[in-house]
Amino acid sequence: MIETNNLSRSFRAPDGEEVIAVRSIDLCIAPGETVAVLGPNGAGKSTLMRMLSTLLPPTSGSAKVAGFDVVTQSSMVRERIGYVGQGNGAGHTQRAIDEVVTQGRIYGLGRAAARQRAGELLAVLGLEQLAKRKTQAMSGGQRRRLDLAIGLVNRPPLLFLDEPTTGLDPQNRSSLWDHILKVRQEAHMTVLFSTHYLEEADQAADRIIVVDHGRVIADGPPGVLKANHVGERVTLDVPSTAAAERLRLLLAQMRGVRSVGASGCTVTAQVDDGRSAIAAAIRLAQRHSIDVVAADARFPTLNDVFLELTGRSLRDAGEGSPEAVQTSGQPLEYTQ
Numbered sequence: 629m630i631e632t633n634n635l636s637r638s639f640r641a642p643d644g645e646e647v648i649a650v651r652s653i654d655l656c657i658a659p660g661e662t663v664a665v666l667g668p669n670g671a672g673k674s675t676l677m678r679m680l681s682t683l684l685p686p687t688s689g690s691a692k693v694a695g696f697d698v699v700t701q702s703s704m705v706r707e708r709i710g711y712v713g714q715g716n717g718a719g720h721t722q723r724a725i726d727e728v729v730t731q732g733r734i735y736g737l738g739r740a741a742a743r744q745r746a747g748e749l750l751a752v753l754g755l756e757q758l759a760k761r762k763t764q765a766m767s768g769g770q771r772r773r774l775d776l777a778i779g780l781v782n783r784p785p786l787l788f789l790d791e792p793t794t795g796l797d798p799q800n801r802s803s804l805w806d807h808i809l810k811v812r813q814e815a816h817m818t819v820l821f822s823t824h825y826l827e828e829a830d831q832a833a834d835r836i837i838v839v840d841h842g843r844v845i846a847d848g849p850p851g852v853l854k855a856n857h858v859g860e861r862v863t864l865d866v867p868s869t870a871a872a873e874r875l876r877l878l879l880a881q882m883r884g885v886r887s888v889g890a891s892g893c894t895v896t897a898q899v900d901d902g903r904s905a906i907a908a909a910i911r912l913a914q915r916h917s918i919d920v921v922a923a924d925a926r927f928p929t930l931n932d933v934f935l936e937l938t939g940r941s942l943r944d945a946g947e948g949s950p951e952a953v954q955t956s957g958q959p960l961e962y963t964q
């Protein structure tokens with residue numbers, strides 16, 4: 629469905645400096661996949677999606693979308709894609725139904741067909757009751773659903789969603805995803821979306837592409853990324869720093885341990901399989917007369933994958949805020 633070859637895009641900044649937003653990306657996305665593009669601010673996610681949806685020409689390299697070249701056959705591509713940008717309903721001034729009808733007419737539907745399609749989409753997206761409401765009088769979540777309706781008018785086999793849930797509260801994020809996943813399943817669509825919420829990517833995507841500094845630095849199903857880049861983590865507390873150091877040396881020799889470190893009275897090991905490693909580690913400690921006062925196995929999150937891949941610490945921007953308490957989908961913010 630999407631194939632890119634050395635796809636690149638640079639910009640000339642106002643000070644004359646060249647900004648390389650996307651660097652030589654080679655991608656292959658099969659029909660039916662739901663793929664999340666993750667990365668910090670400025671990583672190149674939007675630029676990549678805008679090139680694939682023909683909104684921005686590449687500086688070099690090429691891309692085929694739905695079998696057509698994004699530059700030389702852009703109109704064929706546009707007929708086959710839906711694109712929901714970061715606009716959050718901006719620019720809509722008409723009533724909800726009229727916005728969708730207008731889009732249908734742009735795609736060449738007759739008046740009656742456009743009205744019928746608009747009615748169907750508003751119903752599917754739970755906006756039926758708001759059909760006659762002007763978009764300015766709709767909530768953020770409702771406007772995002774309207775954006776989605778507009779993006780789906782032409783029954784696209786491929787849907788691009790650029791940060792579809794940014795700015796929504798957790799409840800609206802979850803509701804929007806329910807709608808996206810429902811239409812994806814019913815229409816057997818391929819979906820490529822970017823997000824700053826790791827949990828969304830974890831739950832909705834079959835595959836995750838991590839972009840940093842314009843390059844793809846990891847690509848795979850969420851479970852595979854976690855297993856390959858982080859592994860599971862076992863933490864053991866012992867009574868003294870001397871005991872922790874002894875245990876660290878023992879664990880370093882244990883099968884299935886990828887790396888191990890000690891800090892104070894705590895020993896932490898990255899392992900292939902946390903469940904079996906925790907039992908084996910406790911037995912090993914007992915054989916060497918080291919008391920284990922507490923033990924814990926932790927499964928990796930996409931947060932851990934980011935830390936491992938970028939080497940940068942990741943800070944939850946909303947830490948302590950009500951939103952951070954209500955959801956574990958955390959906005960990303962990097963600190964060097």
Ligand SMILES: Nc1ncnc2c1ncn2[C@@H]1O[C@H](COP(=O)(O)OP(=O)(O)OP(=O)(O)O)[C@@H](O)[C@H]1O
Pocket residue numbers: 639640641647648649667668669670671672673674675676
């Ligand atoms: N029109 C432009 N002119 C100059 N630089 C640009 C332009 N568009 C993007 N860039 C630069 O290209 C880089 C990638 O930007 P892009 O918007 O693709 O990142 P992103 O990963 O989508 O970021 P965000 O998560 O903040 O939306 C950034 O350094 C950005 O400043």
